[in-house]
Amino acid sequence: MLVVVARRLIDGTGGRPLDWPAVVVDDAGRLAYVGPRLTLPPLPPTTRRLDLGGLTLLPGIIDAHVHLVFDGGPDPVGALATQDDATLLRAMAERATRMLCSGVTTARDCGARGALAQQLQRAIASGAVCGPRLIVSGAPLTTPNGHCHYLGGVTGRGVAAVRAAALRQLAAGVDWVKLMVSGGRITPGSDATRLQFDEPEVRAAADAAHAAGRRLAAHAHATASIAAAVAAGADSIEHCTWLGPDDTIAYDPAVAAQMAERSIYACPTTHLRFREVNSRRGAGWLEARLTTIGRMHAAGVPIAFGTDCGIPHVPHDRWAEGIVWLEHAGLSPVAALHAATGAAARCLGLSTEVGTLTVGKRADLIAVEGDPARTLAALGPVRWVMQGGTIRVGERAA
Ligand SMILES: [Zn+2]
Known part of the structure; x- marks a missing residue:
């Protein structure tokens, strides 16, 4: 003792x-x-x-949105392309150890190449690698040439194709199915303001995950993609940017009210470079983005903290700045810390353990x-x- x-x-x-x-x-x-x-x-x-x-x-801090396959350097996607699986797995293990030493004791990997996150999860659980207790989502499901297609989770369109792709991920041992419901920013040609999958397709993925006792994480920048994911039964909304079709912030209080009522988590991915990434979009953008986080919190939407670490210039051991942004968005310090501890654990289904x-x-x-x-x-x-x-x-x- x-x-x-x-x-x-x-x-x-x-x-x-x-x-x-x-x-x-x-x-x-x-x-x-x-x-x-x-x-x-x-x-x-x-x-x-x-x-x-x-x-x-x-x-211990819980980071509910990390990417251990990305190196957090200037060009994570380019760096990834040059590495074979064995090299990449060693690099992921090293990043996981750095995360743990920085105070992150549990993390959800929100998108890795192939089944590498599951391999690392097993290595950490067995004690062979020191790292955060890992919850994994495997390769994110996306459209051909869609957001993060190079991670190996490409599926065709249509309910049957999405369901089959979700079942493949579940068979490969994921805890969460991750679905790129909107486009994203780090993939050339992808449009964050547009849907990649419609509501019936999202429901096919959610139903497959739930039938296996697991959960669906919906990557959703566009407001329409958030609405589709919420209606279709997603368990967490990643980024939750509330982007309108004209690429301005378009918060929808009715959708947020549904998230609050059904305890669907928002993981707004605040991080070290949140100011740079948002200020680049023009004057007032950063404030508008923070306002949406504050409004969600005030409306009772549960917030799970995540950094999206691994993306350009966001290293795996710099979580503190991301939590400070939640305070800037209007959460009290203890509420912001709750998002990174008790609330994140509940989001990940670990609330009886951590x-x-x-x-x-x-x-x-x-x-x-x-x-x-x-x-x-x-x-x-x-x-x-x-x-x-x-x-x-x-x-x-x-
Ligand atoms: Zn991400």
Whole structure:
């Protein structure tokens, strides 16, 4: 057994921080006590103790939208094309280790080449590779020459073709089917304002996933694609950009209300370069984009944090800036941290295991400098990382 004490604790539920906390981790790597130091129950004399001083304890970060096949360099798609599967898998493992060391203890890979994400998932689960607990979506389903076609998930149009493609991914072991409902920006010739699949096709993918007890992630920039995905039963809307046909922001409160009512998650993919990527679109764009995130949150749409790391100039170990953007969008600091912990866990179907510092869950926790409950601008460097009771970064117990 191990008892960890620190200056404060944010438990990932969205509730108030706790001053002078203690956390007890049992020998199975689960949380046995989370609460004030003063009410710590008597512990066996063999219990080890770790004092993290002035640090703040948080649940391990959950990044609900990552791409381990992309390198986060200037040209991830070009770099990918030059690598065979064995080389790529080694690079993915190295990125996963960097993510874990930065404090990301769980992640959903939202699109990889072939079945490489499943291979990495198995390697991490077996302990052969250190990395975040991985939830995977395999190769994203897309149209010929459609967004991310080079990852291998090309399907023809029509309900039967999409259903067959979804079943192939499910047979290959994915946790989520990922469907590129709209076009995207990093694929030449693809149009983010247009639908790649219509509502019956999205429903075919959603039904196939649900029948297998799994979920559908809909990549959807265009407002029409968000509406189609919501109507068709998608479980999460990736990017959720609310792009109108004229390529301006066109938020639809009626669709957002359906997302709130049915607990369909928005994963707005905020990241290190959110300002650059959005400001490029012209004056006022960044503010309009942030406003849509704030409006969704205010309307009760559950938000899962994701960085889209791996895309150009967004490395895998820089999640903090992405959460700060959620605060700029109007979420309180603890609500933004909830999106990256408890809410993301619920989105991924892992809420009984991880996401909050709750007795019985796995001991995934990190410690940062500063007081992020006051403002996320105070979110300091990650000094300590524990995953499933194993200390990955920082001080060991005495
Ligand atoms: Zn993505």
